[in-house]
Amino acid sequence: MNQNNDSDSTRRRFLQGAAAVTAGTAIASSSTLLSSIAFAQDPPTCPTAPVGGVPFTPGSDKRPIVLRNSISALSGSQLAQLKLAFVRLRALGSSDKRTWLLQADIHSLFCNQCNGVSMQIHDSWGFFPWHRAYLYYYERILGSLVGDIDQFRLPYWDWENSRSMPAAYLSPSNSGNSLWDGRRDSGIAGGGSLPASDGTTARINTLLGITDFATFGGTAGIGGACENDPHNIIHGDVGPHAPPFEDMGNLGYAARDPIFFSHHCNIDKLWSAWNAQAGGGTAYHNPTDPGFLNARWSFYDENQQVVSISAGDVLSHEDNLRYTYQGRKINIPIFYAIYKCEFLCCTPGPDPGPFLKVSQEVRESVLTQVGAGNPAVLVLSGVEIPQSVSGAFDIAAIRGDRRSPMGALTILGDTKRDKTHKPVTLFLDISKAASDLLAPENPASIHLFNRHPEQNRTKPFILRAQGAQIRTGSMKQEPRS
């Protein structure tokens, strides 16, 4: 267990305590509960990894640049084509390199480090480019199966505006529907909406106000803010809420659900929108580090050939991968003031005690900003995820009996990944919590609340961060297109 490593605690301060035993969740903290959780083996079959292969040449794809559209905007015949593509994908013989199952297992290959694949593409800066490359080849396979590789593009699930799962993926709710998956949360599967706080326009706009890629999209060893929220959060909302969370809530299985691809298109669109704000200077630019650009991964293409593609190859999706997205009209915040914060150690238990320690000067400027209606976020970087913890948690500042929501954390299931999981970035909206968090007397502490304590029993745990910052700014006025 890594929670109580005292020698580390002065350098990497404790962040917070007691998920699942805080107010309102009277779950016993016995560790025997945890050991009784039976995780499935991930992945179910670790496929032989494609290695090497013909390197992608930028400019070699000369198909037209075609819009990836929202599912809700697809015509009847486009929807029928999408369904047909998945019908044919699912019907491929088991030795084929394009099968639905093998493709899903290729996703899990890159999170489980089996069969010689050493790269974990989650919780790192490889997250955005790897998934973009994966979608590209998957899209080509689907397009070729319906004889329309030039025009077929994956649609996205615009969960920001379409709050329930698109109907085509839900009904008919049986295996006659190639977009259906029987392993989803029953509420979502029954046409229910996402939790009101998840994947919102406000959240996305705030994320688009981040100017540095490290915070937005991660570093070599730390996951970026988008990966947890909204990416993991929506995964967890769609999958069942009990371990082992398959399909969507478990990385070993997630790509078996066709909604995975439309969810990831929406994530990819978010990255694209973030980059679209770039001008001179470094803001909104991808990393230029060769370690980022030269990461190279192998896939199977529509001809079952092994191909390889690098992160650098996928950065310009219009030029190189031949798809585009509709521009986004946004009012995003600009964060221009960054305050490094000290945060206090806390001990395990229901009340971890006060959290942030800031100077009087910082307190005053942050509270003045918030009082004027400006955005304020708390960035906790390098938050270490304890082994074997999975599930969805709301994060709130607690002071007295006041609970101010700040965000959420979803840790996707995947037993093998627990051996190697990397720290994440939490990017938390503290507009409502700031006055409690920064109060000079008895300031708020930060707690995690298990969203589904009856279905997912977790013992208390502590999160530690490597750094904390408060960022404040103002709303940028001009909409961008």
Ligand code: C2O
């Ligand atoms: Cu590779 Cu949405 O996960």
